[in-house]
Amino acid sequence: MAVQASEIDDTLKRLSSRKGVKAVVILNSEGQAIRSTLDPDLTKQYGQLISNLAQQARSAVTTLDEQNDLTFLRVRTKKHEIMVAPDREYLLIVVQNPVETTQQATPQA
Amino acid sequence: MAVQASEIDDTLKRLSSRKGVKAVVILNSEGQAIRSTLDPDLTKQYGQLISNLAQQARSAVTTLDEQNDLTFLRVRTKKHEIMVAPDREYLLIVVQNPVETTQQATPQA
Numbered sequence: 001m002a003v004q005a006s007e008i009d010d011t012l013k014r015l016s017s018r019k020g021v022k023a024v025v026i027l028n029s030e031g032q033a034i035r036s037t038l039d040p041d042l043t044k045q046y047g048q049l050i051s052n053l054a055q056q057a058r059s060a061v062t063t064l065d066e067q068n069d070l071t072f073l074r075v076r077t078k079k080h081e082i083m084v085a086p087d088r089e090y091l092l093i094v095v096q097n098p099v100e101t102t103q104q105a106t107p108q109a
Numbered sequence: 110m111a112v113q114a115s116e117i118d119d120t121l122k123r124l125s126s127r128k129g130v131k132a133v134v135i136l137n138s139e140g141q142a143i144r145s146t147l148d149p150d151l152t153k154q155y156g157q158l159i160s161n162l163a164q165q166a167r168s169a170v171t172t173l174d175e176q177n178d179l180t181f182l183r184v185r186t187k188k189h190e191i192m193v194a195p196d197r198e199y200l201l202i203v204v205q206n207p208v209e210t211t212q213q214a215t216p217q218a
Contacts, residue, residue: 042173049169056165060158061186064151068188076181077170 003089008035015094022080023095027051031091050075050093054084112198117144124203131189132204136160140200159184159202163193 008026012035016024025043026035031051036043058070073084076098085092117135121144125133134152135144140160145152167179182193185207194201 045173049172053162053165053169056162057184060162061184061191063158064154065188068186070184070186072183072185074181074183074185075166075170075179076183077177077179079174079177082170 003087008090011092012037015092018096020097021094022097023093025050025093027091027093029089029091034090046093046095050082050084051091054086054091058086112196117199120201121146124201127205129206130203131206132202134159134202136200136202138198138200143199155202155204159191159193160200163195163200167195 012024012026015021016037023038023042023046024036025033025038025046027047028034031047033043033047038046053075054070054073057073061068061070070086073086075082075084081096081098083094083096085094121133121135124130125146132147132151132155133145134142134147134155136156137143140156142152142156147155162184163179163182166182170177170179179195182195184191184193190205190207192203192205194203
């Protein structure tokens, strides 16, 4: 059962309006970006690097236990957090400011 | 400044006694397990797969922005959650039951 384009748009809209969310990229099962709030170059870079990473994470998880599977990946970095949700047909990538406590928002380029 | 063996033992003890923690593996900078609560085979598998994954995550992060760096990796799976903390000298891997509620264990060496 295919996900409707409107559902994808809704997801993009909902996520990108969240506080702290800096970027949203949605890839299809071929790893191609079908929605993105980033410019084309960054979209491509994020798409390739993060989908490869998600694939390796899934492969590690199923190698350790073939009954298991990846459901979610969080990559915390010095500057932000990259959250990766592998869906049935899509890979959802959300870049957000680290969810600390009550830190003041610092302007970021 | 080298971390004392007793500090590593303390970290292992502290983490493995936490509610929901199923396993703790500590690797040195060469990727060799120096402490583990798992049997040797699983320790080796976790060590190799998760340290490779952490390396790829770090590489993705620094490729996207060379001023950035990986600080923490969480791999959520159907069965449990694998948390990876790259320290200065060590890679800390904690396998725990998924944390659904409020507290989120963030292991620190």
